[in-house]
Amino acid sequence: MMRFFVAARRRFVRSGAAAVFVPVLVLSGQATAFDLETYLEQVRTEYDLPALAAAVVRDGETVAAAAVGTRVYGEDVPVMPDDRFHLGSNAKSMTATLAGMMVEEGSLDWSSTIGGVLGEDFPGMSESLSAATLEQLLSHSSGIPMDTEELVDLYFSADTFDYNPWDRRHRVLDAWKTHEITVPEGSPFQYSNLGYMIAGMMIEKASGEHWETLMNERIFQPLGMETAGLGAQTTFGLVDAPVSHRMDEDGNVRPLYWAPAADAPPVLGPAGMAHMSIADYAKWAVWNLGEGSRGPALVAPETLKYIHASKVITPVRENPPPGTPTTGEYAFGWGVVLFDWADHALLTHNGSNGMNLARIVLDPAEDLGVVVATNFPGRTADEATGIAMEELYKAYSDGE
Template identity: 25%
Template structure:
């Protein structure tokens, strides 16, 4: 469920806030062209965006095909599944209960939810900051086998939160959807309400936000998710069975509604100012090192500007939400596909329009032998299943492998395959990303593998990038 693009916090000089002004016709045309080109380049069917400048929403617009059989233009009021962007709302629910004296962020988990591994030492703060050590139940960027069957929060807890911890609480940072499921259960235990009902009463109705359970934001009139295997055809995605996102990412809303929350954040309204500050304060590890992550949000500096950021990945959907607090600016991008880099590409392009900044990159070299081997196998349509975990074997059906072969084989041998970004531990797997370069195009490979030199592959996904 898409981890946030965390950036190292560094000293900076805050720029002056942008004036509250509407986009000029030229700026709007530039954004329209950016979105249209991105959709055309990536094959992503639709995008819905909201742009905040000077503390006000200055653009809310949707583009492309939001669902099969759509008649008329795209509708910016339709709710997209925002997935892990929901985490900051779960964190806010916990914070509100703490502010009322009904719990403390430093309470241990077993005070509210018994039977969790390490529950006598894991604190609620560690759940919200991804430092609990609880194993992530969904590190993959695809629907794994169990997701075809409905589940409950307790079902997730029983399978993943009762497994051995990946590390001692507080000693490492590792993205954990499981921790947020536990946090949501605590909200319900303490408040006596379903999590979504609590948020409706304390957040959404007060801000005029239409927020839905993403399991119910399906069917006629709702955006439909899409998938793509490598460079194969864009296909309608099958939603996961109910119950899989819950407090880790259960919400669906329009970007213009999410922007209302972003505006409340930058203006320090709705929640007490101290709770906003608490949410945006990076949590430190026991070593004293910063995680770059607060309570449900990533905190960092991008091109000299402080950002509060989180991305989201649901089955068939991607979202990017970036707030520039000192600039009173925010960018929300939601797409109905979970392949390619459309949300990040669009968000960066919009940032260049409303607050111009240089592009940055952070490549990181690593060993590539097996990645090159598997990529060549997929081009040939002969994948060695001994290299795969059970879930990866489930993902790579004959039809999937055929899509990889027919779309990748004509490209021939790449000029270069190189690792980009940092190697991370997540869900008990090692996560790496790679850039595949051809003379006329660039691809991305996202991998998860079991630890160790001979660890089996849990994920190997290929998608186009700019």
């Protein structure tokens, strides 16, 4: 059942729209021309977003992909099909996959503790923090809290850009290491960027390589993600991708063109600082949907299935920050959620650096996935991308 605007064959003629191709969707035995570009432009216009991109993957292939709008809000700088969008915390699943590689290679174990791996580098670490395991860090169940005011001050400290990212990670953990951590009663889930930063440090220690190098050499390159990179999606000095945007207190839109203002501090890389085109992000969806049966062989099937398997319950959270989980269960860098528009739980995640927003949903049972991204933050972007993700899943699912 298609609940959106396919019946209206009118096409938008905005100069900001750019599509990759238009698929043919078969519903109820009849071929219906589904214009993804037109649909995305309708959503983008309704929610007043600068740019919006989406892709649908099915049976190991990208069957639809499009990008519409402008790179800069209020300006006529059309997006292109291969424009880079920021993934925010959706890159946590990539950090978790790097951890899986280390486990397979024997340099880490899911039960490896922070103290066991990093303790010699951080004398005086609290006993409870030292005892937290890699599995707990990746499932947000270690007891390390969500971003507190103290942690945000550490991320954005005066010397944030005086050191290489891996040195800054060391300094952040060294400043925080004496804190005792406590797992909450009930669900242990606390969405923790610091936890993922520390997991990244454990990966670095085990591999002898920087997280940034590993992402490029062991994720982006093997998957042929030619547009993928780290940090702000634009090249410094160029408007060659959809730029980041913020909303000020008066509701005014403020474009942030390039680094450092256009992304979170590099210290937080393992928690989510990747960017790529919607087509390259679709490759990540395809690979994960294969559950280890599709090349390249980054990790074994049993390892990927373990990464995808739920570990903790995500308690219901009222008005969580856009880009963070609301409810369901959590695996490693993936939510496991039963949406009210699907008949079984799906793998999903949202990501935002406060200036962009991305979503992904995967249905391994149907070998179907949807990725959506925009260069805009906040509740509006959260709702728009959520609606697009839902409608595209319904349109291409066998369930309706």
